[in-house]
Amino acid sequence: MNPDLNLLHPYPFEKLAALKAAVSAPAHLKDIMLSIGEPKHEPPAFVLETLVCNLSKLSNYPTTKGLPELREAIATWASKRFQLNAGTFTADNHVLPVNGTREALFAFAQAIIDRSKPDALIVSPNPFYQIYEGAALLSGAQPYFLNCTLENNFIPDFAAVPVEVWKRCQLLFICSPGNPTGAVMSTAQLKELIALADQYDFVIASDECYSELYFDESNPPAGLLQACAELGRDDFARCVVFHSLSKRSNLPGLRSGFVGGDAKILEKFLLYRTYHGCAMPVPTQLASVAAWEDEHHVIANRSAYRQKFDAVLDVLSGALPVTKPDASFYLWPKTPIKGEIFAQQLFAQQKVTVLPGSYLAREANGINPGEDYVRMALVAPLAECVEAAQRIKQFVQSL
Template sequence: MFPERFSNLPAYAFPRLRSLLDHHEPGGDVVHMTIGEPKHTFPDWVSGIIAENAAGFNKYPPNDGTPELQGAIADWLKRRFGADVDASSQVMALNGTREGLYNAAMALCPETKNGAQPIVLTPNPFYQVYMIAAISVGAEPVFVNATSASDHLPDFTALPEDVLKRTSIAYMCSPANPQGTVASEQFWRELIALAEQYDFQIFADECYSEIYRDTPPVSALKVAQDMGTDSERVVVFHSLSKRSNLPGLRSGFVTGGAESIKRIKQLRAYSGAPLPLPLQKVAEKAWADDTHVDENRALYQEKYRIADEIFANVQGYQGPDAGFFLWLPVENGEEAALKLWKETGVRVLPGEYLSKDTDQGNPGREYIRVAMVAPKDEMQRGLIQIRDCLFA
């Protein structure tokens, strides 16, 4: 009666965390540092734009995004990365990038690759939708460990040839969730060359690209264009959730080659849920405005400084290059999260809830992920409690 392909899925990370913690009393005032849900103030013009365009709730929104929104996105890609795309044929607005990361695989992954079951590569640790997308299209998910030995980036080039010959899609997140590592231009060049050699697509999840410490992350899109690569080779995803503190807007976009976007749009026409018109107007303004993004980034840069000071004497601590997570080394992530909850009330996520066991081990088992999204004073208090409880 029910499909077998989803029968062996582990519990999702947050229900799993509730099962671990919730039958124990917290050891103090609760500090939530688990979910990457931005808490900084979103731009003050958001509500006004929704009110001004409220009549748009009385209309079905355009499936692909309004021309004005597509144009604002294309303009931002040019302004931010120096990348050139055609707004009408190479951009589609998304109802949150998770939708796009999933449906792009549905639209673009072939049924077979070189006569065999296709493979979808994913970093390990990973955003869970990568794995579910692979399973949904009948592909084999292959988890490529990203550890301290590889600077917390997956080494796709080290995979055996039989795996690469079956690979149809490689998901890559940069800046990385959870480690905060940024893929260099050289990393992207090597991955793109590998994709050209073995004829697979790269799905570049760049949702954290606007939160960084010093140097703006490069985009796989621009690197591919500089290399003269086939435009269909790289499909790139961005979001307003982190960039603009608008997780509830559920707004992002996908860009890539015209044929890839055409196929994603066609699937969306049948099965997707386009963003309501008033929210598309907010997104249009958000992509056109950089001031609020600069202000938001400055707040996170101050949080980096605070974290670096608090954990300065903790062995193995490595502050993130980008994003808003700390990836802290511990002996056992589950034990550390439980101890922290019972003794302090600080709530963090065991790293193994974001990763899979492989022949090389589970790269998340000896880590906890800490989200630095709370107001600065609350975050600072939580980080001090983590240090004193786990690293004293």
Template sequence: MNPRLGALQPYPFEKLRALHAGVVLPADRRPINLSIGEPKHPTPAFIEDAVRDNLKGLSGYPLTRGTDALRSAIANWLMRRYDLPRIDPATQVLPVLGSREALFAFAQTVLDPDANARVLCPNPFYQIYEGSALLAGARPTFINADASRDFAADWDSVSDEVWAETQLIYVCSPGNPAGNVMTLDEWRMLFDRADRHGFVIAADECYSEIYFDEAHPPLGALEAAHRLGRTDFHNLICFSSLSKRSNVPGMRSGFVAGDANLIKQFLLYRTYHGSAMSDVVAAASVAAWNDEAHVIDNRRMYAEKFDAVLPILQPALDVTRPQAAFYLWPRTPGSDTDFARALLEQEAVTVLPGSFLARDASADGRGGNPGTGRIRIALVAPLDECVEAAHRIARFAKAYAAR
């Protein structure tokens, strides 16, 4: 067996199942699960129609580089969304089977484990970042989120020695779980470090289309690079997906885009990896990337939930509206794990303890676990369920704090 498998930690939801062991739910409460970021809004009918209308695509092997139509649709969407003058669909775009598998596989492509490789990750983080680093023979290093800076990663804590050993950085903007959006100054700093030390930046943007101000969408990685004169996107790859944008997590459809040299090497890796998107999914994906009306409606539904839930929760918990994404990241009165277990036991509401999403050390070995004392609430359930859950959480939190 690959000995590196032993370095993998249990996934957050495996920890959650262990935390819930022995819990008996109250008989007078219907269970409401707000722990997992799985979109629950209906899949748009035109995407379902596109699947049905293209079933003949099942009769042939798909190409790893994807269809010309899909790469063009993605390139055009990137240019519209981020006001970019040119994205070459032939060299700067590659369809993938959702951002998750691509985020993992990309590390296997760019890391040299014989060079004492280090991978930097925000903390809290998406556990795929850590797993991809470990299985590629690298050392994951966690950069704590700074609550005083709207949960931006504390890049100033990274020593020159750590920067010099870094081969890959994962960033997530809008962030999971805090919904923070990286600023142009943050990007400028990372690009400067990448030029100085030669590492690659992997920008996870799967929440980029869940935001609350139609006039001010979140800044993207390619957009930031272009504004700063990096028109070739050197050492930068962004990862995106239709799962949350278009409510099609089961389609497993996303893309990577950016540095053409990195795309070329990633395509080589994927040719051996066997990660080609079905032409059926590709055709439905073209339809999704070409339409914005359903995405605007999707944002409206999430905004309604935040508008309804926050006034209920804020008198009971320290919680604020995020810049983007569909999570709340409130403080808990006391232990996040004790709070989450007791909430399920008394109110039949499932949330995710924040400590399960983070690790105990920042880049300098200090800082503790930045998820401790917080919970992640995913507002993915229907509006009425989110409102009902908010009332239960608020009632429970007030009683919990008064113990």
């Protein structure tokens, strides 16, 4: 067996299950889950219809590069959404369909890391999506974590990173809007990272799967490719983005997304993926075309989340120090007691499940930046989210 498998930590939800198993919750209360970032809004009916109408195409082997019409739909969407310079982001050279961003983020590290350099680092924010860490460990690199705290507005302080770290860095993972904090990086910050990537010769992998969940229709979150376009960097050198239909279109089970950016990197990544055997089924591709070509359902989706945030924050006001994030569907409140104890006792007393922030982070520079926080995913129906907020408020008042 690969000995690096022994380096992997239990997944956060394994830890959460063990934490909850140690207590019992009131039998008369309905269990409300705010722990998993799994969208519960209805998927677009027209996407499901497209999927069903094309099931006969399961008799065809899909290509790893994907259907031209899917890549074209993605290129058109991304060019418009991120204001890319005309004709620079092409279906043939800059887009690869993937089976959701989770598998793509993991696979990308395996393709990028140069194993001939035993001191290679993969740098990521902390807290973080645990796939970044697993990808680093199984690629033969070491993870290096940058703490995201209230003091730095939950954006890593890249200027404070030691030069020796940048010299060893081969891949930088960023997540904007962030999981779990919802913090959004500005184009100025993204441009600074691009300059660092040029200076120290590393690749930026920007996880943007929450990019379409925001509150101000006139001010969507910026993306890495957008920063490239503003710099006139139309080859997107060293820059690769990851997008998904899971959150944007409430289709987590479709397992559909894309990787886009630097054509030279994607050429090699396509070779890797051809051997990896991860081509997207043709019916899924055609359903994805329908989703990427429509914005009406995405706008309606954002509206539903706005209602939930407004209602929940109204209930929690004064009970917990929590504010609306820049984007995403998460709340990241600081807890009056350690986050792990808060989550366990909240379940034991109120049967509401939240995720301890420490499970999403690692100790770095002497602290675990998630230790005094919990993550709440406002994915349940509006009424359930409001009831959960009321129970949380009652719990906090009992402490």
